Amino acid sequence: MKDKLVYSGKAKNLYSTDNDDELLMVYKDQATSLNGKNKKTIEGKGLLNFQITNIIFDYLQTNGIKTHFISNLDDKSQIVHKTEVIPLELVVRNKIAGSFAKKFNLQRGLKLKYPVIEFYYKNDELDDPFINDSQIFAIDLMSNEEMSFLKNEALKINDLLMPYFDSKNLDLIDFKLEFGRFENSIILVDEFSPDNCRLWDKSTGDSLDKDVFRNSTGSLIDSYKEVLKRLVEY
Numbered sequence: 001m002k003d004k005l006v007y008s009g010k011a012k013n014l015y016s017t018d019n020d021d022e023l024l025m026v027y028k029d030q031a032t033s034l035n036g037k038n039k040k041t042i043e044g045k046g047l048l049n050f051q052i053t054n055i056i057f058d059y060l061q062t063n064g065i066k067t068h069f070i071s072n073l074d075d076k077s078q079i080v081h082k083t084e085v086i087p088l089e090l091v092v093r094n095k096i097a098g099s100f101a102k103k104f105n106l107q108r109g110l111k112l113k114y115p116v117i118e119f120y121y122k123n124d125e126l127d128d129p130f131i132n133d134s135q136i137f138a139i140d141l142m143s144n145e146e147m148s149f150l151k152n153e154a155l156k157i158n159d160l161l162m163p164y165f166d167s168k169n170l171d172l173i174d175f176k177l178e179f180g181r182f183e184n185s186i187i188l189v190d191e192f193s194p195d196n197c198r199l200w201d202k203s204t205g206d207s208l209d210k211d212v213f214r215n216s217t218g219s220l221i222d223s224y225k226e227v228l229k230r231l232v233e234y
């Protein structure tokens, strides 16, 4: 089944399969911060992100969001649609944290007047720089129609996930999405896990996401396990 490695990312590997239209995505036990400069093997992380992504993608698909997910192969690998990669990361922010707090010197945790959407150009050598709409059109990364669709889809996903996490006593502060082109549409790819979102415990305000690794404030595995437990049990 597993064939040639076609892409090695920070948290996942992609392999070709017998079917040219599909890829095998394998979650790694690796945590990185500072865009890969800080790297550590953490046993069990791949399985947790695999399980959390399965639950979130299933919830989104059930609610009309198209994703690349096809099926699970084993407890760390998924068969996904092969898409034409759009080299952008789309960040949605509900409350101020991370680079937004730093950039504008604003208080962490403040609610934004409305969700903010930002784009970053996916390029490790350049450290994924911020890119605006006009720059995206000028270098032909996306059309106007695709941009409208993406922004709409991101806000729809936010509207689905905010109450979902709220019901698990988790505050969805911000998150990152990636998309690809597939059969005349644009679908959600990559993963949705505490690696690429901020989730704060609504009772304590504690981070239950990768910030515990980035800031060395707690156990990544314990935090991700707590998220999974709430997704499954509540």
Ligand code: TMP
Pocket (backbone or CB within 6 Å): 091, 097, 098, 099, 100, 128, 174, 175, 176, 195, 196, 197, 198
């Ligand atoms: P930031 O505050 O560091 O810009 O991050 C915003 C959100 O996007 C946060 O939930 C983490 C996520 N993110 C990624 O998943 N990958 C990245 O490379 C970056 C910069 C952020």
